[in-house]
Amino acid sequence: MTDTFTHKCPNCGGPLLFDPKDQMFHCEYCLSVYTEAEVTSYESSQREAHLEDEQKQYIEPELTFTAESQKEDMTPEDTATFKEATGSDGLTNNTLEGAMELFNCPSCGAQIVTEATTAATYCYYCHNPVVLSGRLSGNFLPEKVLPFAIEKEEAIEKFLAWTKKKWFIPKDFFNKQQIDLMTGVYFPYWVVDAQIDGQLNGTGTAIRIWRVGDIEYTETKQFDVERQGKISFTELIKNALSKNVQQKMVEAVQPFLIDKAVSFKSQYLAGFQAEKRDIEYEAIQNAIQNELKDYSESLLRDTASGYTTLTNLRTDISLNSEKNHYMLLPIWVVTYRSNSQSKKVYYYAMNGQTGKVSGILPVSYKRLGLFTFGIFAAILAIFLTGGWFI
Numbered sequence: 001m002t003d004t005f006t007h008k009c010p011n012c013g014g015p016l017l018f019d020p021k022d023q024m025f026h027c028e029y030c031l032s033v034y035t036e037a038e039v040t041s042y043e044s045s046q047r048e049a050h051l052e053d054e055q056k057q058y059i060e061p062e063l064t065f066t067a068e069s070q071k072e073d074m075t076p077e078d079t080a081t082f083k084e085a086t087g088s089d090g091l092t093n094n095t096l097e098g099a100m101e102l103f104n105c106p107s108c109g110a111q112i113v114t115e116a117t118t119a120a121t122y123c124y125y126c127h128n129p130v131v132l133s134g135r136l137s138g139n140f141l142p143e144k145v146l147p148f149a150i151e152k153e154e155a156i157e158k159f160l161a162w163t164k165k166k167w168f169i170p171k172d173f174f175n176k177q178q179i180d181l182m183t184g185v186y187f188p189y190w191v192v193d194a195q196i197d198g199q200l201n202g203t204g205t206a207i208r209i210w211r212v213g214d215i216e217y218t219e220t221k222q223f224d225v226e227r228q229g230k231i232s233f234t235e236l237i238k239n240a241l242s243k244n245v246q247q248k249m250v251e252a253v254q255p256f257l258i259d260k261a262v263s264f265k266s267q268y269l270a271g272f273q274a275e276k277r278d279i280e281y282e283a284i285q286n287a288i289q290n291e292l293k294d295y296s297e298s299l300l301r302d303t304a305s306g307y308t309t310l311t312n313l314r315t316d317i318s319l320n321s322e323k324n325h326y327m328l329l330p331i332w333v334v335t336y337r338s339n340s341q342s343k344k345v346y347y348y349a350m351n352g353q354t355g356k357v358s359g360i361l362p363v364s365y366k367r368l369g370l371f372t373f374g375i376f377a378a379i380l381a382i383f384l385t386g387g388w389f390i
């Protein structure tokens with residue numbers, strides 16, 4: 001059984017793509033449109049119809065290969081291309097072999113090179129969407145997926161509108177070929193819900209000062225302060241992909257509309273890229289619990305306002321319940337490589353549901369210098385003109 005598949009159109013057999021605009025599945029060949037339920041029903045009937053034939057046929061050869069089994073077939077150019085595409089330039093060949101896997105495209109049979117965490121991609125030859133089913137099964141099966149609500153054309157429009165808020169951006173930044181490389185990716189995240197009991201005790205001091213004539217009066221009062229309550233946390237989102245080096249940028253596009261997430265179906269990945277998690281919840285659980293407790297203590301402190309000072313603080317924070325959910329969340333990503341000597345790479349992310357954008361825009365120091373020179377020349381001209389008439 002092959003580990004790759006493409007969702008096919010029930011009418012003509014062409015590849016289906018998920019359209020965020022109407023939340024339907026479209027065939028670009030016969031222009032048919034289907035709901036998720038219709039696609040699922042069709043694929044279920046197809047599996048049942050072929051079940052008996054598959055049992056009678058010989059077992060298909062495994063079409064998933066490791067780099068170890070294919071390394072002799074790779075040219076130095078192939079290895080260099082893979083390193084550049086996956087950001088693994090610094091890895092040795094031995095490390096690279098363990099991080100790379102090859103699959104066969106179910107549509108044209110071409111080999112697809114992917115990283116170990118890639119769960120959905122495109123075939124670089126026939127351009128059909130490909131889902132790597134083994135990457136999102138068993139323990140790695142997401143509970144839910146938040147479908148894209150913004151299509152690529154709208155995402156590009158929103159991104160360009162966001163860039164216009166800043167001056168002195170390099171002209172080549174708006175290159176159509178550059179912007180068209182914007183890619184929709186489902187990133188893996190842990191979404192945490194928790195219930196906490198908290199109690200705070202301390203001494204609050206209130207000082208009041210007033211003056212009557214030449215006499216200044218000071219009144220000091222001390223109070224025993226006690227706060228306690230139950231605190232609920234919902235939809236705390238944490239990264240589940242170690243290679244997501246721009247995590248701070250991705251966090252800046254939150255919040256996600258988690259209430260619109262649906263039960264995971266691989267159909268929603270059609271037409272997008274997707275990653276599977278490589279960070280288990282146990283690896284970040286202690287950090288999450290500490291964050292929850294610190295924030296709970298901060299909330300309790302905020303309720304004890306109105307005092308000049310708050311001393312002798314004692315807190316008791318206990319975690320009553322904690323639930324984690326593995327989800328795929330939608331993000332549009334695009335990069336820009338500066339033409340300056342530094343060749344710095346800029347990363348940008350957009351929330352695939354809300355359109356919120358995050359990233360640092362580059363500055364063209366040439367345009368900035370010309371603008372500054374123009375201002376200086378204008379001011380100088382004003383002074384010279386004013387001096388002529390004095």
